[in-house]
Amino acid sequence: MASSEFRPLDEKSLIEYIKATPRLLDLLGEKLEALTVEEVGDGNLNFVYIVVSATGSVVIKQALPYVRCIGESWPMTKERAYFEALALKEHGHLCPEHVPEVYHFDRIMSLIAMRYLKPPHIILRKGLIAGIEYPLLAEHVSEYMAKTLFSTSLLYNSTAVHKKAVAEFCGNMELCRLTEQVVFSDPYKVSQYNRWTSPYLDHDAEAIRADNTLKLEVAELKSMFCERAQALIHGDLHTGSIMVTTDSTQVIDPEFAFYGPMGFDIGAFLGNLILAFFAQDGHASEANDRKLYKQWILRTIEDTWNLFENKFTTLWNDNKDGNGEAYLMDIYNNPELQQLVQKKYMNDLFHDTLGFGAAKMIRRIVGVAHVVDFESIADPGKRAYCEHRALEFAKILMKGRRGFQNINQVVSAIHEIPV
């Protein structure tokens, strides 16, 4: 169905929409027997419906023209659904194993119909809170990041392809602007939307607003976020944007996608794993002290970066004679030089990753949008203790990121945060 104008759907009107849309009828069966519709949007922005019939299933996501978790007082273009669909298709093409298929997109309705990730798929963040190990997580996420980031960069594409795609995604400006505000600005100033575990963290929040060195670093990261079109990034790759089972890992919700710095995606994932690590003490019980689970999280952090680095440089080596215009083979024409160039590239990317990861951690503790990892710790004193340690580490990471040579050193530094 080609809708003529936007209207927000509910459970009932969604069924009418399905009935009028051949592609969806194909998926669900013409007669729509035993149809169930469940609204499950627990994210900050959108409405999400799981639709199951006797013969098929689909997830339908609709963007409304405001930020759901704030309300109509915070308008936000529903055109974000267009960029989400575009990114899902592009990243899905590059890494179909870890991105759900898009069945149908309706730009006027800001509506995406995509593959339903059936149980036991759950949001990774919930799995981390429950203390569940995902033995393939590092392998899968590093694969997704390596493939999507490498293949949308100038290491793989010509300038012509790159600039055209950069121009298109400049259209997702409002979502970039939201990130600029909530990640790089609000936590460092007084803002009506900021909140933290008060009164415990009052001093911590104030210290961030008074930290000149931190503000100098975050300015550099913000500039890179605003100016550097390095690759088509997901733009919001935290542990709430990934659905998992023990053998499946699916990346969803790329509505913040645009051409930005690769380190923003890698940092989002690693930073949220570090938050999950520091939250574990709040979830420990007599039955489960979470010590082994904390070790698994740290191993996953190490593995993710190391596997990513390996996969990314392998893609680079495999495509060095391709269309990528950044490092022409006629110039970078000896093994010593190739190694030198890759080492510098990966080293810079590592430091960007740590900086962005730290920024993502800070904003989840003293900014507008918090994470369930901490929010689910009922005792505010205990929660504040976990958050405080995470915040201390994030500040060390952002200020000292250029001093870290490898991910092992980062994990060692996590261990050194005072109890």
Place this chain on the structure above:
Amino acid sequence: MASSEFRPLDEKSLIEYIKATPRLLDLLGEKLEALTVEEVGDGNLNFVYIVVSATGSVVIKQALPYVRCIGESWPMTKERAYFEALALKEHGHLCPEHVPEVYHFDRIMSLIAMRYLKPPHIILRKGLIAGIEYPLLAEHVSEYMAKTLFSTSLLYNSTAVHKKAVAEFCGNMELCRLTEQVVFSDPYKVSQYNRWTSPYLDHDAEAIRADNTLKLEVAELKSMFCERAQALIHGDLHTGSIMVTTDSTQVIDPEFAFYGPMGFDIGAFLGNLILAFFAQDGHASEANDRKLYKQWILRTIEDTWNLFENKFTTLWNDNKDGNGEAYLMDIYNNPELQQLVQKKYMNDLFHDTLGFGAAKMIRRIVGVAHVVDFESIADPGKRAYCEHRALEFAKILMKGRRGFQNINQVVSAIHEIPV
């Protein structure tokens, strides 16, 4: 006149075009008395006509779909005229004192009609070869660069304005690609278009193609050129893109304009002044040893950067409560922090400038397009001597740029190049 399709003009058909174009008739007088048309395009790309009538004058520039200095074998989109007109208008709006007015633009004909810069205006490069001092040059060029670069950056504009303009100028991809090739790639590899003063500089050219450290540095600069949308840059701000008298300075030919790194413009200008400096020994005669003139060039290099830095930070201070979203006043809210932030920004920009300046010098000695500063030195041995010293300095500058604290140190390093 709205042309329906593109056709290359010559002196004769240009007059027909003028007769059919009301805006041009306004400028030149209805009767076109005593009309003279002179083709003066001595640049590498376009055809340029000076049209003078009894009552008015105009310069008419037409882009043809290939690179003029190479011929039809090197195709080049004539859409570049659209971006040139756009940049002339935008930069002209920001700095009318140093940018000629656009009277008329015909996109189909790739034709720009603009103010004729009357004699004694000459191309700055020719003035530098002739040994003419321009006492206001540093003042004027620094003013032009500070106003155009500051006012098209995120220091002045919102993300919304910035991303929209970035997207538009992504369309000038072919010209960006030409720069990528001739500045950042060809000089570092064997290329059919490369040339140098042979056999004198055979070893120099070979040494560049074998210099791993230099190639590592130029890769970083190329990435910045391709990925970083910092401001609307001119894109080709060498001394051949500036017309001067002793009291007027006019910047022309921004057909390479796009959102790129500011240092590329500043570096182009300073790098070409350094080339002019090293060429002076080839122009010295018994009547004029050029010693005082060389001192003037070095002073102009120093003054340009220092004045630029001053004007740029003044604009920043004057607009710190404006729409610019890079450094919000609520965050950068104390004088110490503001100073820290500006110092870091200007220091980074200085190092970018030196890197790009060095790249522009190197490409003019061993790449496809040379400069008359050297080409006009008839004795090839003497020319090669001048070029060799310039090349040695450019390599030092590119590799050691982060070690320079200020422009005086750069000038001192110029003095230290062995005779």
